[in-house]
Amino acid sequence: MTAIDLVAARHRPRPRPRPALPRGDLRAVKIVWQRELMRAARDKPRLLTALLQPLLYLFVLGAGMATMTVGGGDALRTFMFPGVVLMAVLFTSFSSAGSLVWDREFGFMREMLVAPVSRGAILLGKALGGASAGTVQGAIVLAVGIAAGVPCRLASLPALLAEIYVAAFGVTALGLLLAVRIRAMPSFVGMVQLLLMPLYFLSGALFPLSGLPPWLAWATRLNPLTYAVDPLRRTLLGDTLQVAGIQWHGWTVPVLLEVALVAAFGGAALALAARRFDRDDS
């Protein structure tokens, strides 16, 4: 073979071991997901904050508020506990979604954008990664709570973890929807601050939603987080505490429907984020 032939051979279209794109996208989803977890595991300060904050709510705020109620101190703390788990999920999953902004700021985004994979795959990987990181964090808080005496049946653990995962997925997807439009980390943090507290307070994480003034009741029913807290509370405390559940015109929404609502919300947010991300010129 002459040198020319060699060059020509090199530049002939080579057979590729991956004809179908979806398989390539699947690997992309997996590696982006893995990277999120690797980064979450490495970020020790964030792990610690995400653990401390909920515990602060549980043992300081919970204990403090318990002194104001007559007799039912433990009951209040138990009532608040699912909300505290959600807090850990919120914190971790939002930070994880923020990594999209971070990637953009520090250039790593370009490495992903020039890869021969769809941008939707990249976002899905991010969403699953944030959901996993949030679930791990939620599970840790759950374990601490159970060790501290929150009643929990072993049999309900798988259901609880699944509910936490769906909640974390929804939160991450919402975070990604914000993150695809934002170019600088401080703006993202500001945006999350703006959203986090109202969403959290209106979710029934800290107090029962029954008996609220009508406008507040409406707001809570429109808040997707409401349907993330309620299943946790019903699964965790259904036997021990009188839990009413979310009602629509007097009809109690089943747990499965609540979980489905959160999953659908996450899916919609992710699809919208992917559309925006796709139109993005680097």
Next chain:
Amino acid sequence: MQAAVQAHQLAKRYGAVEAVRGIDLDVAPGEAFGFLGPNGAGKSTTLAMLTTLTAPSAGSARVGGYDVVNERDAVRRHIGLVFQETTLDGYLSAEQNLRFHAELHGLSKVAVAGRMRSLMQTMGLWERRGALVRTYSGGMKRRLEIVRALLHAPRVLFLDEPTLGLDPQARAAIWAHLRTLREREQVTVFMTTHYLDEAECCDRIAIVDDGRIVVEGAPHALKTQIGHDRIRLSTVDDGVARSALKARFGLDAKPEDDGLVFAVQDGEHFVPRLCTGLGVPIRRVSVDRPTLDDVFLAHTGTTLRDAQASAHERARSAPMGRPR
């Protein structure tokens, strides 16, 4: 043979700003092609279009035989990219960064392991493969990015200002490594630069200014085209020497600080004639071959250094800088 990079009237407009005003390119496989010009000349924008990162406003381009607009993924599979700014994840190890890339490009795990090792060894990074990238020096990061860009055996390696911000030693190392890898990988190299010495390392360069290619050719040929060497002459009486140059050789010399400067066709052969025929005792004489900066000057009317300085000036006066 099919061109590695081909562009026809490629243009990009950002609102009212015309960043690239119709560029034609034809880069042969295996060639090292340089895009030389000051900041803001449209180099990075052209690169972004060729690498599918931004869509052209007009014109067309093919890279590795594929259309950059209609066959985006195919182009992406066949190019390697090293950006001006680092695009590594500092919180992952070098190896993890490479594995991430391999997965995104759907490479076989077995093939990657061997390739990763040989490329990292060539680049002198193998021993530090487990270290977090944030502990790497600027030169090491750039070398790692080159390894990453070559991992999937691309046909064309695009480098955007590959040695920008590196110290001379690190730059020399990058160049030595690139030369080795280019030969071994038989890859086409397409790079942008505003460093003259970097452009000298290319087989062929295109000088770009204000969104257009002003001239294109091998660095040596471009310099030869300038057609003259510059002679600096210092004599016991420069005034007399100046009129003697005019009278005997028909040359117009310009007085400068410490002597006379003028241009001749072939400096090395002219010096002996000058020594015997000038009639004024000579103190010093030197011959400067034309540089790429002379080429730039001849085609744009300004030196690259001045163009670079006014680009900085523009960047300072426009607070938002150029849209990317």
